[in-house]
Amino acid sequence: MITDYSERLIVQEVSPRDGLQIEPTWVETVDKIALINQLSQAGFSRIEAGSFVSPKAIPALRDGELVFKGITRQPGVIYVALIPNLKGAQRALACNADELNLVMSASQTHNLANMRMRCEDSLAAFGEIVAFVHGTPVRLNASIATTFGCPFEGKIDEDRVLHIVEAYQELGIQGITLADTTGMANPRQVERLVRRVLQRVSPADLTLHFHNTRGLGLCNVLAAYEAGARRFDAALGGLGGCPFAPGASGNICTEDLVNLCDEVGIATGIDLPLLLKLSRGLPALLGHEVPGQLAKAGRNCDLHPVPS
Structure with missing residues (x-):
């Protein structure tokens, strides 16, 4: 375990995409744009602003084009789009997305449920996307869903994950995300796998994506950071979950993560x-409370008057 927390931790804010994708109440396009614009003022260098998937699959994000065309882009902020296929990549580039995020599962069963295809077919489709964006300034990132466990298959072999990392790299995909889709990871597992992946991937190209399903999300962040990872997905209010993964609760909460970093001295x-x-405005926007803790409890420096 390290005690040197001097290197900056990069937070990629994913609430506009991963956070809103399972919301049962429609969030108006103008409200999505306003949220992204406000997040752009908060110091993020990366925001996953939307997706270009079939509106039948994810109706909550069917306005991806309008969102990307409507946001006010801040210098130095990378606006990321999730895409499922070549058609999604074409739509995203037409809207000037800065980076495209592709997803395949380490689990064959989950990939069939999520993407409706086998993993080898997903990789073939990724090759078409790589060829399509070649020569453009758009960067590609590919996520490995169910990296740390699958709700259908259970434990995922680490060598399987490493094989997928190498397959992505052979395609020419530079950015890699290890995704704990249903919150099955534990800190020892995270530290071990992150160290192995970092033998193949630069810390600048690796993202960790944790869910707090079993209460270990922030513990896993520290374990990954101490193993050398420096970039993490998080969602305002702890929103989110995967519609194709039973029991997947929200992403780790952005403000809870930033508070943890502030408390231990990580910039x-x-x-x-x-x-x-x-975050405190989310219940009014969504019509329900959100999982994040800090917005309810307040910061340690928020002192209270002594009871009379």
Whole structure:
């Protein structure tokens, strides 16, 4: 275990995409745009702003084009789009997405449920996308869903994950995300696998994506950071979950993560008071409470008057 927390932790905010994709109440396009614009002012260098999937599959995000065309882009912020296939890549490039995020599962069963195809077919489709974006400034990132466990198959062999990492790299995909889709990871497992992956992938190209399904999300962040990872997905308010993964609760909460970093001395460059303001506005936007803890409890520096 390290005690040197001097290197910056990069937070990629995913609430506009991963956070909103399973919301049962429609969030108006203008409200999505306003949320992204506010997040762009909070110090994030990366925001997953939407997706270009079939509206039948994810109706909550059917306005991807309008969102990407409507946001006010801030210098230095990378706006990421999730895409399922070549058609999605074409739509995303037409809307000037800065980076495309592709997804395949380490689990064959989950990939069939999520993408309706076998893993080898997903890899073939990724090759078409790589060829399509070649020569453009658009960067590609590929996620490995169910990296740390599958709700259908259970444990995932680490060598299987490493094989997929190498397959992505052979295609020419530089960015890699290890996704704990249903919150099955534990810190020892995370530290071990991250160290192995970092023998093949630069810390600047590796993202960790944790869910807090079993309460270990922030523990896993620290384990991954101590193993050398420096970039993490998180969602405002702890929103999100996978519609094709039973029991998947929200992503790790952005403001809770930034607060943890502040408390232990890891720099993020994120405006925590602004995050709290935005998080506290989510119940009115969505019509329900959100899982994040800090917005409810307040920061340690928020002192209270002594009872009379």
